[in-house]
Amino acid sequence: MKDINAFWHAAAEKGIINSGSTEETMEILSAADEELKDAIDDENRTLQKKIKNGLIRPEYISTAYIEENWGDGEPVKRPVVDLVQQGGGMYGIALLGYTYIMEKIGIRFYSHGGTSAGAINASFLAAINSDVYEQKSPFDNSRFATKSEVLTHIIANTDFSKFMGKTGIIGRLQRMLFKNFKSLALKLIVFGFILGFLVIIYSAFGFLYKISHGLSGFELRYFDFIIGTINVIALVIILYILFVKVLGVRFGINSGNEFYEWVDNLLALMHIHTTDDLYERMSESEIEPHREGDKPRLVLISSNLTHNRIAKFPERAGDYWEDFGNIKPAAYLRATMSLPFIFKTFIPSVAHYKVPHPADSVKLKARFVDGGMLSNFPIREFHTSNPKPRFPTFGVLLSDIGLNRDEEYEPEADGLPEITLMEYVSSFFKTFRNFYDYEFIFNSKEIRDRVVTVNTKNFNWLDFWMDEPTQKKLFLVGVRAAIRQIDKFNWSAYETVREQMVYQHKYMKK
Numbered sequence: 168m169k170d171i172n173a174f175w176h177a178a179a180e181k182g183i184i185n186s187g188s189t190e191e192t193m194e195i196l197s198a199a200d201e202e203l204k205d206a207i208d209d210e211n212r213t214l215q216k217k218i219k220n221g222l223i224r225p226e227y228i229s230t231a232y233i234e235e236n237w238g239d240g241e242p243v244k245r246p247v248v249d250l251v252q253q254g255g256g257m258y259g260i261a262l263l264g265y266t267y268i269m270e271k272i273g274i275r276f277y278s279h280g281g282t283s284a285g286a287i288n289a290s291f292l293a294a295i296n297s298d299v300y301e302q303k304s305p306f307d308n309s310r311f312a313t314k315s316e317v318l319t320h321i322i323a324n325t326d327f328s329k330f331m332g333k334t335g336i337i338g339r340l341q342r343m344l345f346k347n348f349k350s351l352a353l354k355l356i357v358f359g360f361i362l363g364f365l366v367i368i369y370s371a372f373g374f375l376y377k378i379s380h381g382l383s384g385f386e387l388r389y390f391d392f393i394i395g396t397i398n399v400i401a402l403v404i405i406l407y408i409l410f411v412k413v414l415g416v417r418f419g420i421n422s423g424n425e426f427y428e429w430v431d432n433l434l435a436l437m438h439i440h441t442t443d444d445l446y447e448r449m450s451e452s453e454i455e456p457h458r459e460g461d462k463p464r465l466v467l468i469s470s471n472l473t474h475n476r477i478a479k480f481p482e483r484a485g486d487y488w489e490d491f492g493n494i495k496p497a498a499y500l501r502a503t504m505s506l507p508f509i510f511k512t513f514i515p516s517v518a519h520y521k522v523p524h525p526a527d528s529v530k531l532k533a534r535f536v537d538g539g540m541l542s543n544f545p546i547r548e549f550h551t552s553n554p555k556p557r558f559p560t561f562g563v564l565l566s567d568i569g570l571n572r573d574e575e576y577e578p579e580a581d582g583l584p585e586i587t588l589m590e591y592v593s594s595f596f597k598t599f600r601n602f603y604d605y606e607f608i609f610n611s612k613e614i615r616d617r618v619v620t621v622n623t624k625n626f627n628w629l630d631f632w633m634d635e636p637t638q639k640k641l642f643l644v645g646v647r648a649a650i651r652q653i654d655k656f657n658w659s660a661y662e663t664v665r666e667q668m669v670y671q672h673k674y675m676k677k
Contacts, residue, residue, distance in 0.1 A: 168296045171305055171317055174436060178321070183432045185324040192320040193306045195639050196267070199646045200307075203268055206650045213654055221310070222273040227658055229558030231454045233275050235300050247277045247454055248561045249464075250292075253544040254283025254537070255565035256506070256628035257327070260638055261621045262288045263319050264645025265563050265652075270313035272653070275300075277454060277558065278464040280545045282538035285563070286467040286503045287430070290496060291318055293465050294439045297452050321433070323638070327631040330426045331509075341420055345509075345629040417534075419511030423501055426510075431497035441521045442481045443492040454557075466548045468538030469502040472512065477541045478502065478533070479548070487515045489528045495519050502535040509629075512536055544604040546618065559661060561652060562608075562618040563645075565628075613664045619652040621645050 168174050179186035207214045217227045225232055228246035235243050248269075252262050262285060266276070275297075279289035295314040304312040305320075333341055414420060439445050449463045469478045480499035484491035498519040505513045513535040520527045549560040608614050626641050627633075633641075 168299055168317070168437060171299065171302060171312060174317070175320060177436055178433065179324070181432060181436075183429060183436070184321055185326065187324045189305060189320060191635060192316070192323045195319060195323065195642050196306050196316055198639065198643060199264060199267055200271075202643060202646050203271070203650065206654070212650075213657075214650070217653065218272055221271075223653065225273075227656070228274060229658055231277075231456070231557035233277075233297075233452050233454055235297075244455075245273050245275045247275045247558050249278040249280070249549045249558070250276045250289070251280040251544060251546040251549060251560060251562045252285030252289055253563060253565045254281065254285045254503070254539045255543075255623065256284055257630055257633055258565040258621070258623050258626065258628045258641070259284025259288055260322060260633075260641045261565060261623065261626075261645030261648070262563060263315055263322060264642040264647075265619075265621065265649040266292065266645075267313060267315035267319065267642075268646050268649035268653075269561075270315050271310075275452070277452075278466075278549060278560075280464075280466040280468075280548050281503075282468040282543045282545065283504045283506075284565075285544075286538070287500055288318070289465065290430075290445075290467065290500055291433070293449050293463075294434055294437050294445060294496070296437070296448065319642070323635070325429070327633070330421065330423075330429070331631050332421045332425050337420065342632065346627070346632050348629045349627050414508060415511065417511035417514070419505070419508060421510050423505060423510040423513065426504065427497050427501045430500050431495055434496055439496060441492060442484060442494050442496060445481070445496050456557075464549070466545055467499045467503050468542045468545050469499070469505075469513075469535045470538055470540040471533045471535055473533040474531075477538070478535060479545075485530075487529060487531050487533060488519070489530055490520065490526070493520050493522075493527070495521055503538045505536045507536045507540070540600065542603055543601065544608075546604070546614070547607045550607075550614070555662065555665065559617050559656070559658070561656075563648065564618060564620040565623050566620050611668070613661070613668060616655065616661070616664075619648045619655075621648040 175184070178184045206212055207218055217224055223246065225244055225246040229248060231247050232244040233247055235245055250266070250269075252265075266288065269276075276292055279293050281287075281289035292314050295317060299312050299314055299317060302312045304310050304316065306316060328342075331338070331341060331345075434440070434445075437448075439448060445465070449465065454461060465481060467480045469480060471478045478486070480502065481491065481494070481496065484494055484499070488494050498513075498515070502513040504510065515529050515531075515533065515535075517523045517527050517529060544562065544564060546560060546562045608618055621644055623641075623644065626637070626644075630637070
């Protein structure tokens with residue numbers, strides 16, 4: 168990406184993003200910069216000694232680094248981390264706030280992992296050429312640019328509602344339900360629908376009584392039971408038929424084609440057309456000190472319903488396509504973001520090759536849905552047992568429940584927050600869905616110290632019609648999470664913990 172402004176202009180010209188001004192993006196980034204400045208000035212934090220002249224001191228992050236040429240001076244060393252980002256629909260905007268702060272203070276990302284929204288941000292960060300860091304920021308000429316601000320401008324000028332391609336009555340109903348997913352009004356509407364259904368049934372019983380002409384109590388109760396049962400069965404059958412009709416053979420309201428084209432066109436402007444192109448781009452920046460076998464990874468999680476297992480793209484793309492190096496990376500993102508019933512299931516096809524030809528084929532047919540069904544936070548993919556790693560893996564969770572009580576979460580008087588019955592039921596599904604990832608995270612304090620939670624309590628992850636002020640607020644909660652991450656992490660302390668863990672492991676074996 169030789170010219171950031173030229174890239175945005177080309178994207179707008181092709182209709183990939185809106186041709187808006189940079190003012191909104193500048194407002195978002197300025198607010199983030201102010202948050203960072205205030206945090207550095209806060210004497211109760213550790214940031215004053217960790218950040219000098221706006222840049223992190225590498226010894227607080229890692230011993231590995233990437234060299235960058237900033238202007239005409241000597242190459243500058245930038246500390247590296249691996250980054251894993253959790254999925255969560257529109258919560259993904261908060262991930263950009265997190266990565267913007269990390270990049271702004273000089274941290275660079277080597278390998279990437281993620282699911283759904285986390286996978287989208289991870290893939291674009293991996294796809295953008297690192298020469299962005301050598302260009303002046305379009306928003307602040309006093310510093311160099313970051314990949315995250317390029318993506319922030321894209322997000323600020325993207326109409327996410329276009330991904331919800333269903334039109335007509337179903338489209339309008341979908342908008343009402345998703346946009347008000349967390350609202351009390353929606354709950355009242357659902358309650359009113361159920362109540363109305365019951366009123367209709369019992370009204371029918373009342374009508375029967377009027378025309379019964381002396382039916383006995385036993386006979387009336389008998390007819391009540393028969394008619395009530397028939398009504399319930401009829402309603403279930405009608406709803407089933409309606410759902411089948413609306414969802415179609417791929418069981419989704421929206422096709423997902425609009426999202427696929429958006430990703431594919433953006434990546435094409437970044438000169439990423441195939442999986443091989445993406446791997447080549449990722450390998451352009453080498454870490455130092457270099458070790459044989461050093462190779463950046465990209466792990467995007469999807470759920471394979473056909474064979475009941477996790478799919479890891481692009482590493483296991485060869486399980487599904489013959490010539491997987493020629494597959495468009497947009498296919499992996501389409502697989503990982505396929506929210507069940509909201510988007511149609513993703514099925515690998517020859518159409519996902521850059522230039523399909525007779526030799527191309529699909530090895531294994533499968534149906535894919537959102538990776539969050541099985542693993543929404545694949546940090547275990549990057550964990551190493553090496554007692555002396557050269558750099559850490561940071562993780563970003565998107566949740567309304569923090570991993571630690573110091574993460575902007577106020578406990579209730581008895582230490583437990585009040586919840587409703589619906590929230591209680593919802594917690595069952597969350598437990599089943601997250602146990603695979605959370606079991607690994609909570610297995611060690613060393614892992615928890617490398618993970619930070621973005622507080623998404625006041626936001627709706629299904630609001631694809633989210634307005635600009637709300638997007639800004641969501642971006643800023645990601646900014647605050649990044650600040651907490653830098654504030655609590657210390658590389659030397661991390662090294663000590665790792666050495667202690669190895670010693671304890673050897674002692675226990677004896």
